[in-house]
Amino acid sequence: MKLVVNKCYGGFGLSPEGAEYYLSLIGKSAYFYEVTIDSKIGLRYQKVNIDKVSSLLFSISTKDFGDEPNDLGEGYFYDHYLKRDDPNLIKTVEDLGKRAGGRCSNLRVVEIPDGVDWTIEEYDGREWIAEKHRTW
Numbered sequence: 071m072k073l074v075v076n077k078c079y080g081g082f083g084l085s086p087e088g089a090e091y092y093l094s095l096i097g098k099s100a101y102f103y104e105v106t107i108d109s110k111i112g113l114r115y116q117k118v119n120i121d122k123v124s125s126l127l128f129s130i131s132t133k134d135f136g137d138e139p140n141d142l143g144e145g146y147f148y149d150h151y152l153k154r155d156d157p158n159l160i161k162t163v164e165d166l167g168k169r170a171g172g173r174c175s176n177l178r179v180v181e182i183p184d185g186v187d188w189t190i191e192e193y194d195g196r197e198w199i200a201e202k203h204r205t206w
Contacts (some may be wrong), residue, residue: 071155071181071182071183071184071186072155072160072179072180073154073155073160073179073180073181073182073188073190073199074154074156074160074163074177074178074179074180075177075178075180075190075197075198075199076157076171076175076176076177076178076192076195076196076197077176077177077178077196078173078174078175078176078195078196079193079194079195079196080173080174080175080195080196081170081174081175081195082149082150082166082175082177082195082197083149083172083173083174083175084149084162084170084171084172084175084177085149085169085171085172086100086102086120086123086128086130086168087091087120087166087169088121088162088163088166088169088170088171088172088177088181089130089147089149090158091162091165091166091170092149092152092158092162093130093132093147094141095098095158095161095162097147097157098132099132099134100120100130100131100132100147101117101130101132101133101134101135102117102118102119102120102122102123102129102130102140103115103116103117103118103128103129103130103131103135103142104116104118104122104123104124104125104127104128105127105129106127106130107165108147111140113141114138114140115129115135115138115140115142116137116138117134117135117136117137117138121147126141126173127156129142129146129147130146130147130149131145131146131147132145132147133145139157140175154190160179162178163177163178164179174195175195180199182199187201187202187203188200188201188202189201189202
């Protein structure tokens with residue numbers, strides 16, 4: 071069985087290119103919004119092209135909300151909820167290599183024996199696969 075883990079300190083996350091590729095595999099488009107803080111309205115989202123994502127603060131949506139929406143609402147893509155055994159996530163990491171991971175991640179595909187009841191454990195964002203067991 072193949073799984074995706076983050077092998078550096080920082081935390082799991084897809085790069086903009088990784089997110090766009092993953093979403094294309096499931097038949098969706100990706101729209102990128104840089105996030106800034108406006109003292110009057112709070113968070114401000116401004117649509118940018120993938121090659122213009124320069125900030126650590128960006129959001130990805132599967133819907134086009136235009137140039138400056140107040141909230142992305144439905145359609146927001148949050149990669150932390152991806153299942154690590156998702157075949158499309160595995161394909162993304164295998165096809166893109168280092169480019170799949172975000173600024174604070176180094177995503178790798180690891181293989182474990184089939185039938186193992188697994189969990190992901192981590193320390194400061196660096197992850198490994200562990201077999202589930204009882205703990206008290």
